[in-house]
Amino acid sequence: xxxxxxxxxxxxxxxxxxxxxxxxxxxxxxxxxxxxxxxxxxxxxxxxxxxxxxxxxxxxxxxxxxxxxxxxxxxxxxxxxxxxxxxxxxxxxxxxxxxxxxxxxxxxxxxxx
Amino acid sequence: xxxxxxxxxxxxxxxxxxxxxxxxxxxxxxxxxxxxxxxxxxxxxxxxxxxxxxxxxxxxxxxxxxxxxxxxxxxxxxxxxxxxxxxxxxxxxxxxxxxxxxxxxxxxxxxxxxxxxxxxxxxxxxxxxxxxxxxxxxxxxxxxxxxxxxxxxxxxxxxxxxxxxxxxxxxxxxxxxxxxxx
Numbered sequence: 001x002x003x004x005x006x007x008x009x010x011x012x013x014x015x016x017x018x019x020x021x022x023x024x025x026x027x028x029x030x031x032x033x034x035x036x037x038x039x040x041x042x043x044x045x046x047x048x049x050x051x052x053x054x055x056x057x058x059x060x061x062x063x064x065x066x067x068x069x070x071x072x073x074x075x076x077x078x079x080x081x082x083x084x085x086x087x088x089x090x091x092x093x094x095x096x097x098x099x100x101x102x103x104x105x106x107x108x109x110x111x112x113x
Numbered sequence: 114x115x116x117x118x119x120x121x122x123x124x125x126x127x128x129x130x131x132x133x134x135x136x137x138x139x140x141x142x143x144x145x146x147x148x149x150x151x152x153x154x155x156x157x158x159x160x161x162x163x164x165x166x167x168x169x170x171x172x173x174x175x176x177x178x179x180x181x182x183x184x185x186x187x188x189x190x191x192x193x194x195x196x197x198x199x200x201x202x203x204x205x206x207x208x209x210x211x212x213x214x215x216x217x218x219x220x221x222x223x224x225x226x227x228x229x230x231x232x233x234x235x236x237x238x239x240x241x242x243x244x245x246x247x248x249x250x251x252x253x254x255x256x257x258x259x260x261x262x263x264x265x266x267x268x269x270x271x272x273x274x275x276x277x278x279x280x281x282x283x284x285x286x287x288x289x290x291x292x293x294x295x
Contacts, residue, residue, distance in 0.1 A: 008169065008185050011169070011170075013238065016237050016254050062253060063184075063252055064169070066184055
């Protein structure tokens, strides 16, 4: 079971209390009536599907009820950090340590290095 | 003679529990779902006669009235004497949103040395005393139902759930109580 840190409850809670709510930092165009269908499609429907780091909105729906943002790794499902809604996108590269060792057979077991 | 309507509680007649934890329906109470911004908290506290907690998982209780922190701007107020909470909140004179949920919720009391284990049969939270002390409260899940949990004593909890979930929650609590002794 995943434990997710809620920035409002200030503690880790079980994933059972949370719901995912799509990508974070999607900005609604201020001139929404003027944009073309293609631009609307881009804003409304099209999302990246990155392998690795993704910024998402999550909601502590069966807890404090608040939306917050999370940086998550789509490969390991690990939550790197969570922060309150409205706060700027954190720069993870600045603080994060170098990429963790990938545990392949060659890296951990084999002598053929 | 006038025919008076009699109120039947959602869990009337329910009994469950085991030697290690008893599960019983709580008496009727009035309840308020209260939303307010931080600048209204002091006036609402004065109007309700109870200090609205502002820390996560904190609650305040006095004279059968409880104020439970549910979120940064959300509280559940419970009054076991069935006082008129809505008028008290309205008398504060500050901007807030209050909804009477007295009949939306019903409550179960879980008590005994196995109370923690009974709740953990369906609730993923750490209920040890260090993490969830007496007076601690939280909205969380119990099995597939949403509940609001309030620890009233070291070995006692009040479980608030929606009345339509009451048969499910009471049934699962009774099962949990059976297992908590093992």
